[in-house]
Structure formats: C-alpha cells, structure tokens
Amino acid sequence: MQNNKTKDDYKKELPPELYHIAFEKGTEPAFNGKLYDNHEKGVYKCAVCGDELFSSEAKFDSGTGWPSFFDPLSQEKIETKPDESLGDMRTEVLCKKCQAHLGHVFDDGPEPTGKRYCINSISLNFRKL
Numbered sequence: 001m002q003n004n005k006t007k008d009d010y011k012k013e014l015p016p017e018l019y020h021i022a023f024e025k026g027t028e029p030a031f032n033g034k035l036y037d038n039h040e041k042g043v044y045k046c047a048v049c050g051d052e053l054f055s056s057e058a059k060f061d062s063g064t065g066w067p068s069f070f071d072p073l074s075q076e077k078i079e080t081k082p083d084e085s086l087g088d089m090r091t092e093v094l095c096k097k098c099q100a101h102l103g104h105v106f107d108d109g110p111e112p113t114g115k116r117y118c119i120n121s122i123s124l125n126f127r128k129l
C-alpha cells in the first residue's frame, strides 16, 4: 500500500458494503449498482482513494449488469492478480494506489483491446465532465 492505512482503518471509515467489496473481495448483485447503465461523459474514480481509474470513453454495454470498460485510463492506475476463488481462473482488478478490489477483467471485450473490465459500481464514484 502506498498510504499508511490498515484494513482496520478502512473498516472504520468506509460504508460496510464498500468495505466488503473493496477489502473482502465481494461482488455486488448484477443490475443493482448505480453505474452499470450510466451513459454520461465523465471519469470514474476509485470509491476508496479517489484516484481516477476509468473514462466514459472506454465504457460499453456488456449486458452483464456491471459497469464494463475496455480499458483503464492507464495501466499504471490498476493492478491485476490471478484469482482462483471460484475454481475457474479469473483475473482480479485492484486499484493500484489503495489496493481496493474493483472487479475482474476478461478477454471477451470489444475492440480495440478485446478486454472487459467488469467493475463493481460501488467501487467507483462518477464525476461528470
């Protein structure tokens, strides 16, 4: 972590639903979040640390019920890790700055990257441009 906060600090500060997803690697129910159907122009920031992670320019309708992007603002903004928690090999996506769990990335996205970053709404705050 690049800051000095511990998981206990976050547990005290964050709403329980956000703490659960960000630091216990939870998943919000599909079609239930605030941002999957958002089509406004703007930037999506980490709900924990505020770092800018995704642009509306890279958002697409995946039909999954979670906000989906074909690219982060920069690969410097995120970190990926192997995740075998459901038996299948998936790739976890984390905020590089604060290490909050964001969601997963899959290889069935649209051009130009072919990637689908499937991110929990609750892990993001939208700022309209």
Ligand code: FE
Residues within 6 Å of the ligand: 046, 047, 048, 049, 050, 051, 095, 096, 097, 098, 099, 100
């Ligand atoms: Fe963050």
